[in-house]
Amino acid sequence: MKIIITGRPGVGKSTFFEKLISELRESNLLVGGIKAPEVREHGVRIGFKVIDLLSGEEAWLAKKSIPGSVRIGSYTVLVEEASRIIETALRRALGEASVIGIDEVGPMELKIPVFKPLLLEILDSGKPVILVVHYRLTNRDILGRLSDAEKIVLTMENREHVKSSTKGLINKVIEALASSRS
Numbered sequence: 001m002k003i004i005i006t007g008r009p010g011v012g013k014s015t016f017f018e019k020l021i022s023e024l025r026e027s028n029l030l031v032g033g034i035k036a037p038e039v040r041e042h043g044v045r046i047g048f049k050v051i052d053l054l055s056g057e058e059a060w061l062a063k064k065s066i067p068g069s070v071r072i073g074s075y076t077v078l079v080e081e082a083s084r085i086i087e088t089a090l091r092r093a094l095g096e097a098s099v100i101g102i103d104e105v106g107p108m109e110l111k112i113p114v115f116k117p118l119l120l121e122i123l124d125s126g127k128p129v130i131l132v133v134h135y136r137l138t139n140r141d142i143l144g145r146l147s148d149a150e151k152i153v154l155t156m157e158n159r160e161h162v163k164s165s166t167k168g169l170i171n172k173v174i175e176a177l178a179s180s181r182s
């Protein structure tokens with residue numbers, strides 16, 4: 001059972017991801033993985049953190065206007081610091097979680113060497129997965145494993161409706177878990 005959420009920048013993917021994760025937890029499911037929220041200072045985005053969904057531990061994923069060789073747009077990706085959290089979080093999720101969430105499968109995360117192999121392992125694990133996927137993702141290894149996924153393309157027009165009808169998605173995850181345990 002794979003659910004992918006995609007759509008244009010700023011359309012509401014992370015907000016929807018957060019809603020699904022909290023509803024899964026309300027159904028007493030253990031959700032592991034990572035999310036990478038933006039960090040703003042005085043209203044201006046200065047970077048992104050990466051957070052372990054199980055432990056809450058966090059690290060900088062990328063920061064604006066700092067020196068560094070690994071860059072995405074105006075952001076420097078802090079590979080060393082982010083790798084530690086990402087590896088720990090995804091390995092723990094593989095070992096302990098019922099459901100694995102990743103927000104997002106995007107260019108910054110893909111600059112982290114450990115990210116892609118762990119993502120592929122997760123996609124092959126058979127565990128229910130909820131992914132926010134960058135709308136320009138072209139990586140064939142990853143896309144090849146998403147052909148059977150339930151794909152939700154958020155738009156400004158449908159996002160309110162999609163977010164109000166999460167019950168069906170939650171039930172599908174619960175059914176997938178039940179059948180994988182029987």
Ligand SMILES: Nc1nc2c(ncn2[C@@H]2O[C@H](COP(=O)(O)OP(=O)(O)OP(=O)(O)O)[C@@H](O)[C@H]2O)c(=O)[nH]1
Pocket residue numbers: 007008009010011012013014015016159160163
């Ligand atoms: N009115 C309204 N605003 C929303 C909704 N979902 C998200 N927003 C707002 O839209 C802005 C962007 O939301 P995000 O969830 O960060 O959007 P995103 O697609 O993850 O953005 P990127 O990760 O930058 O691509 C935030 O200010 C949200 O509060 C919604 O359903 N309705």
